[in-house]
Amino acid sequence: MANLVLALHAAPAANAPAQYRSLLAYHYAQAALVSGHRVSMIFFYGAAISHAAPPTSPAAATIIEQWQRLAQQHHIPLVVCQTLAESMYQLDIDHLPDAFTAGGLTEFAQAVARADHLIQF
Numbered sequence: 001m002a003n004l005v006l007a008l009h010a011a012p013a014a015n016a017p018a019q020y021r022s023l024l025a026y027h028y029a030q031a032a033l034v035s036g037h038r039v040s041m042i043f044f045y046g047a048a049i050s051h052a053a054p055p056t057s058p059a060a061a062t063i064i065e066q067w068q069r070l071a072q073q074h075h076i077p078l079v080v081c082q083t084l085a086e087s088m089y090q091l092d093i094d095h096l097p098d099a100f101t102a103g104g105l106t107e108f109a110q111a112v113a114r115a116d117h118l119i120q121f
Helices: 018-034 046-052 058-074 082-087 105-114
Strands: 003-008 038-044 078-081 100-103 117-120
Touching: 003 018, 003 105, 018 038, 018 046, 018 058, 038 046, 038 058, 038 105, 046 058, 046 078, 046 082, 058 078, 078 082, 078 105, 082 100, 100 105
Parallel strands: 003 038, 003 117, 038 078, 078 100
Antiparallel strands: none
């Protein structure tokens, strides 16, 4: 079975057409895991960093909770880009929500180098 890294670029409550990318990525990860594949990292970059920020809507809160549960159940690191989280989103990376950690493009590149496939949403 394949070792996958997922990269998410859309916010959990983005405007159309990006609004469903987080949910699509979540369902893709679920399907991959059920099929026996391994998801070694989910990297949140750009607008997707807002997954680690306080939710702006009930829909955003729901998808963020789903990501957290999936990560905890399957021991998948949810990694937000530390540089963007601090500089553009003013997030305190020492107090990210459960299951989220801060990392850099180096960690992302290393995970991709070990993976069989990189899937971007």
